[in-house]
Amino acid sequence: MKRLVAILSVILLVSLPAMAGAQTVSDVVSDLDDGVYVADGLSVDEGAIHDAVNRARNAGIGLSVVLLDENPGSGATAFADSVLSQLGTGTVLVLSASNEGMSSSEIDQSAIEAALDTGFAAGGGDVGYVDAVVDSITGSGGSFGFIVLLVIVGGLVLLVWWAIRRSDKASKKRRGDLVGEARDEIKAQLDAMANTILEISDLVSASSSGEDNEYLEKAGATYSTALESYEEANDLRALEDLSDRLDEARWQLDAAAAISEGWPAPDKPEKNERPVCFFDPTHRDATEMADIETSSGKRTIRVCRADAERLRRGSQPEPRMIKVGGRRVPAPMAPRSHGGGGMDWLETFSMMAGGVGQAASYDWGGSRRAGRGTGRSSGGGASPRSKGGRARAGRSRRRRR
Numbered sequence: 001m002k003r004l005v006a007i008l009s010v011i012l013l014v015s016l017p018a019m020a021g022a023q024t025v026s027d028v029v030s031d032l033d034d035g036v037y038v039a040d041g042l043s044v045d046e047g048a049i050h051d052a053v054n055r056a057r058n059a060g061i062g063l064s065v066v067l068l069d070e071n072p073g074s075g076a077t078a079f080a081d082s083v084l085s086q087l088g089t090g091t092v093l094v095l096s097a098s099n100e101g102m103s104s105s106e107i108d109q110s111a112i113e114a115a116l117d118t119g120f121a122a123g124g125g126d127v128g129y130v131d132a133v134v135d136s137i138t139g140s141g142g143s144f145g146f147i148v149l150l151v152i153v154g155g156l157v158l159l160v161w162w163a164i165r166r167s168d169k170a171s172k173k174r175r176g177d178l179v180g181e182a183r184d185e186i187k188a189q190l191d192a193m194a195n196t197i198l199e200i201s202d203l204v205s206a207s208s209s210g211e212d213n214e215y216l217e218k219a220g221a222t223y224s225t226a227l228e229s230y231e232e233a234n235d236l237r238a239l240e241d242l243s244d245r246l247d248e249a250r251w252q253l254d255a256a257a258a259i260s261e262g263w264p265a266p267d268k269p270e271k272n273e274r275p276v277c278f279f280d281p282t283h284r285d286a287t288e289m290a291d292i293e294t295s296s297g298k299r300t301i302r303v304c305r306a307d308a309e310r311l312r313r314g315s316q317p318e319p320r321m322i323k324v325g326g327r328r329v330p331a332p333m334a335p336r337s338h339g340g341g342g343m344d345w346l347e348t349f350s351m352m353a354g355g356v357g358q359a360a361s362y363d364w365g366g367s368r369r370a371g372r373g374t375g376r377s378s379g380g381g382a383s384p385r386s387k388g389g390r391a392r393a394g395r396s397r398r399r400r401r
Contacts, residue, residue, distance in 0.1 A: 025082040025344055026335040028066055029178065030236040034168065035062075039069040048127045052134045057167045058160055059138040061106055062090030065130055070097050073296075074345040077101030077394030082344045086335070087174055088325045093133060095126055101394030107137055109391040116393055181323045182239045182338045183230075189246055189339045190230060192282040193223055193253075199284075200253050203260040212259035219252035236337040243339050251275035254285055263287070274341060277304040278332055280320035281339060290353040294346065303353060311353035316360045330364050 028037045035053040038046055049065055056063035064087065072079040076099035080092040084103045091104035100119070102112050115136040122132035197220060204212045226245040233239045247269075254275065255265040266287045269275040277283035278290065278301045288308035292299050307317040319330035322338050334340025347365040352358075 023068065023072075024335075024342065025079065025086060026236055026240065026337050026342070028083055029086045030175070030337075032064060032066075032171070032175075035064040035171065037064075037066045039067060042067055042069050044126050049130055052127075052130045054160075054164060054167075056091075056134045056138055058156075058163045061137055062167070062170070063134065063137075064090060064092050066092065066094045067126055068094065068096040071099050072096060075099060075101065075394060077103065077392055078345065080394070081392050085327070085344075086178060086325045088177075091137070093130065095129060099394065100129075101392070102133075103392040105391075107391060109393065111137060112391050112393045178325065178337075179234065179236060179239070181325075182236060182335070183233070185322050185334075185338045186230060186233070186239055186242055186246075189243075189282055190223075190227060193246065193249060196253055196282075196284055197223060200257045200260070204256055207260035209259050211265075212256045215252045215256035215259065215265070219249045219256060222249040222252060236335070240335070240337040243336050246339070247274055247276055247281070250281065250286065254287060257285060258287060273302075275302060277307060278302060278341070279307050279317045280304075280331055281341075282320065283307065288353060290351055291355070292346075292349045292351045293359070294349045296345075308353040311351060311360055312356050314358045314360065316362065333364060 023039060031037055034050060035057065036046065036049050038044055038049070044067060049067070053063050053065055064083070066080070066083060068076075068079075072094075074082070076094040076096045078101070079096075080094040080101040080103040083094070084090060084092045084105065089105045091106050092102065094101045100116060102116055104112055107115075115133045118136040119129040119133040122128045124131070197216075200216060200219075204216050207213075222245060226242055226249065229238070229242050229245070233242050251266065251269060258265050266275070274281075275286060277286040278292075283304035283306070285305045286302045288303050288305055289300055290303045290308065290311060292301060303311070303317070310317045319332060321328040322331050322334040322340050324334050324338055324340075329340075331339070332341035332343045333346055334342075335344070336342040348361075348363045350359040350361045352360070
């Protein structure tokens with residue numbers, strides 16, 4: 001028995017860092033510090049990374065660098081693309097444990113792939129990789145570039161200061177725009193919930209059950225707390241917490257409505273399960289289960305009764321569209337801070353309600369941007385130029401940092 005406990009303890013200690021290190025795209029964007037994000041626990045010279053990013057920005061390239069301790073589930077390239085979608089414009093380089101990816105609205109596909117090749121061949125860990133990438137995309141590097149820099153440094157001091165200040169202002173504006181979009185959507189969902197509470201209050205008042213009234217009172221209290229918190233929610237993390245409160249109130253309202261109409265109350269959702277309609281979190285009666293089939297496997301989600309019936313008839317329910325980074329994306333793919341499902345990896349999938357009817361097929365791959373090529377997976381392969389001015393590429397790193 002002691003030996004079994006010891007083995008289990010070792011497994012737990014090995015697993016904990018992996019479980020704790022995962023970061024979402026929204027986390028990374030909200031914590032980008034002057035264009036640099038370094039995952040907790042990584043040992044890296046952040047000052048040198050900041051210097052390289054500033055060097056790129058002074059050359060007119062809005063570079064952001066993201067250093068992750070683990071490989072994101074969607075791959076470094078897709079992760080870079082998602083970060084760039086939230087930033088709106090610029091160039092994003094992502095280095096993870098054994099992946100590298102880059103996405104840009106400023107430089108073309110051949111320049112990105114050349115930069116990744118240069119970075120891969122460089123020594124010096126992450127700092128050496130980032131320095132080499134910056135040299136490649138700015139056309140600098142070598143002794144000649146260093147001599148030129150020394151000659152003109154005096155005249156560029158004021159220009160560099162202005163460029164950094166302008167870059168900081170642009171970065172703050174992008175973050176401010178994201179927060180503004182998120183607040184607008186959360187407020188719209190709060191207003192929709194107020195109307196839902198009034199509708200369900202009429203159902204409960206006509207019911208002889210007391211249990212539905214208990215759920216309605218709890219929903220009202222949760223809604224009131226969320227409404228008060230909204231006034232002080234001025235960053236993406238606070239808005240994501242507020243979105244979680246709204247989900248709790250939605251489950252309580254669905255339970256009240258179900259009992260008043262003679263249905264059993266829906267089970268309380270698990271910790272990581274959203275008790276809302278997959279297509280639109282403002283829909284009532286999200287009590288039906290549906291399966292979505294993606295390239296990475298099957299997942300069970302909830303849909304409202306009306307959308308479940310549409311799926312069974314073979315039609316495609318339309319998702320709520322949420323503005324993120326100046327683009328409108330389906331609610332399931334929008335960040336949690338914007339009241340969405342946070343499934344930014346979801347693009348092509350099929351869906352069936354309760355195993356009944358014909359599966360409806362969806363392709364939301366073009367929803368987040370004007371157009372995009374198929375790209376190259378983190379394992380390599382061809383990567384054509386994207387249609388909407390977006391270039392992206394990635395590969396596996398055969399060495400760990």
